[in-house]
Amino acid sequence: MAAITAAEMWTTVGSTIASFMFLSTIIRQYCPHEVRHFLEKWMHTLACFFNPYIHVSVHEFTGTRLNRSEAYAAVEAYLSTNSSKSAKRLKLEMEKDNKNIVLSMDEYEKVTDEFQGAEISWVLGKTGLPQQPMGSVYHSEPERRFYKLTFHKRYREMIAESYLQHVMKKGKEIRVKNRQRKLYTNGAANRWFITKQTMWSDVPFEHPARFESIAMEAEKKQEIIEDLLHFSQSKDFYARIGKAWKRGYLLYGPPGTGKSTMIAAMANLLNYDVYDLELTAVKDNTELRKLLIEITSKSIIVIEDIDCSLDLTGQRKKKTEKETEDKNEQGKKETNSKDPKEESISRVTLSGLLNFIDGLWSAIGGERIIVFTTNYVEKLDPALIRRGRMDKHIELSYCSFEGFKVLAKNYLLVEAHPLFETIERLMEGTKITPADVAEALMPKSFREDAEKCLSNLIQALEEAKKKAATKKAEEESRGKEPAKDDSLVQGKHETEEPQGLDDGAVLL
Numbered sequence: 001m002a003a004i005t006a007a008e009m010w011t012t013v014g015s016t017i018a019s020f021m022f023l024s025t026i027i028r029q030y031c032p033h034e035v036r037h038f039l040e041k042w043m044h045t046l047a048c049f050f051n052p053y054i055h056v057s058v059h060e061f062t063g064t065r066l067n068r069s070e071a072y073a074a075v076e077a078y079l080s081t082n083s084s085k086s087a088k089r090l091k092l093e094m095e096k097d098n099k100n101i102v103l104s105m106d107e108y109e110k111v112t113d114e115f116q117g118a119e120i121s122w123v124l125g126k127t128g129l130p131q132q133p134m135g136s137v138y139h140s141e142p143e144r145r146f147y148k149l150t151f152h153k154r155y156r157e158m159i160a161e162s163y164l165q166h167v168m169k170k171g172k173e174i175r176v177k178n179r180q181r182k183l184y185t186n187g188a189a190n191r192w193f194i195t196k197q198t199m200w201s202d203v204p205f206e207h208p209a210r211f212e213s214i215a216m217e218a219e220k221k222q223e224i225i226e227d228l229l230h231f232s233q234s235k236d237f238y239a240r241i242g243k244a245w246k247r248g249y250l251l252y253g254p255p256g257t258g259k260s261t262m263i264a265a266m267a268n269l270l271n272y273d274v275y276d277l278e279l280t281a282v283k284d285n286t287e288l289r290k291l292l293i294e295i296t297s298k299s300i301i302v303i304e305d306i307d308c309s310l311d312l313t314g315q316r317k318k319k320t321e322k323e324t325e326d327k328n329e330q331g332k333k334e335t336n337s338k339d340p341k342e343e344s345i346s347r348v349t350l351s352g353l354l355n356f357i358d359g360l361w362s363a364i365g366g367e368r369i370i371v372f373t374t375n376y377v378e379k380l381d382p383a384l385i386r387r388g389r390m391d392k393h394i395e396l397s398y399c400s401f402e403g404f405k406v407l408a409k410n411y412l413l414v415e416a417h418p419l420f421e422t423i424e425r426l427m428e429g430t431k432i433t434p435a436d437v438a439e440a441l442m443p444k445s446f447r448e449d450a451e452k453c454l455s456n457l458i459q460a461l462e463e464a465k466k467k468a469a470t471k472k473a474e475e476e477s478r479g480k481e482p483a484k485d486d487s488l489v490q491g492k493h494e495t496e497e498p499q500g501l502d503d504g505a506v507l508l
């Protein structure tokens with residue numbers, strides 16, 4: 001007997017399937033319901049036996065859950081890249097910031113993918129019926145979409161073991177890249193209490209700060225950038241050493257030196273969300289823990305002005321008599337200036353905060369950065385800022401000439417100018433914050449060119465010099481020891497200077 005060739009075999013299979021389809025039409029038209037149901041089931045089993053292809057469905061919503069399935073979202077993102085190249089019917093959507101458009105496959109469209117030599121096809125299908133108008137007598141199931149993946153059964157193992165992992169990983173990466181980042185706050189009038197869904201409220205994070213526009217020494221800036229990038233790529237390292245994947249930054253320095261700006265630049269560099277934690281609005285340690293649990297990965301948790309947030313200053317220190325006295329004096333002053341209502345609201349303790357940073361619960365979520373900012377670093381409890389908790393201490397200080405050049409390039413698009421020499425000379429003996437330099441360089445009208453703005457800065461520097469000299473003379477005439485540094489600092493802590501930190505602090 002002659003051997004059957006592959007072509008003949010496929011012809012036979014094809015004609016069998018065609019006959020099945022014809023039979024099924026006949027059955028549907030002429031058979032009673034019970035017989036039809038039985039025959040259709042039997043034919044489906046038979047067809048599956050001959051069909052060499054395997055299907056996998058990924059549904060948009062699973063079970064009774066109202067949340068969109070993570071797997072579906074990952075497939076959607078994964079397919080958005082090759083759908084735009086190969087699909088013929090596409091859907092257009094706006095991406096984050098409404099700046100970019102995203103093209104993805106439309107319903108019932110098919111796209112193919114290739115992986116390790118296997119050809120894989122994806123179809124976007126739909127179940128249910130479109131939503132009925134209000135008052136309609138038909139209560140149809142809501143429309144639900146699903147992706148159907150089809151491949152030959154010989155690739156079953158490879159698809160299950162590698163391809164699906166690959167789709168999920170790439171899809172998640174694309175989603176992270178494309179997502180609209182958010183700025184969360186816990187301070188919004190107990191919104192969570194009403195919705196019982198989340199303790200955080202959010203808005204799109206749109207701060208434009210970048211490291212390139214921050215005024216500071218290039219070397220130090222590079223060091224911080226590298227530290228951040230290294231952290232974000234060190235998942236395996238943290239797992240290996242058995243540490244939660246998180247890193248603490250303490251940013252300290254006088255007001256207007258760029259602490260908040262740097263946090264925004266960090267978030268933009270790493271593509272992270274920002275959780276701005278208002279400690280005074282947190283009722284107690286339990287609530288603090290609840291907030292922590294809700295924070296997702298790839299996020300920066302910020303506590304601004306930690307020294308003003310709560311009485312977290314030096315509770316663990318062993319005090320000398322003199323220190324205790326000073327503290328009491330200072331305590332009286334602070335208590336007088338504090339809102340008594342505010343004090344009664346928050347019962348977060350130092351130990352609650354320490355647990356928040358590196359207690360057992362802090363490892364949930366992973367890939368997090370915690371940033372504290374303060375103008376009074378010397379007032380903080382050493383336990384709060386010790387290495388391991390606040391891994392990197394960064395001092396942001398007055399504007400240097402190098403910092404000025406960054407601002408001049410940024411604000412005026414000027415990299416060199418004859419007035420730079422005067423500015424450099426004046427800056428040497430004067431302390432001025434980057435915020436004040438930025439303000440002087442900001443053109444106030446369309447008539448103000450670069451030269452005018454630089455002259456404004458010279459004027460500001462001269463005034464600052466004069467002011468410092470007058471202050472010094474006044475103090476000397478009063479017989480008081482002149483302050484070590486006179487500065488142009490304005491704001492919260494006009495007369496206070498940040499103290500140096502322990503070894504390893506990065507001075508900027």
Ligand SMILES: Nc1ncnc2c1ncn2[C@@H]1O[C@H](COP(=O)(O)OP(=O)(O)OP(=O)(O)O)[C@@H](O)[C@H]1O
Binds near residue numbers: 215256374
């Ligand atoms: N190092 C800097 N580089 C560029 N711009 C800066 C820098 N520092 C301050 N500025 C400018 O000054 C403004 C105030 O800065 P920012 O709010 O970051 O200061 P801060 O250190 O957080 O002050 P505070 O201690 O009062 O919170 C910013 O809008 C920014 O434009």
Ligand SMILES: [Mg+2]
Binds near residue numbers: 260261304
């Ligand atoms: Mg700030």
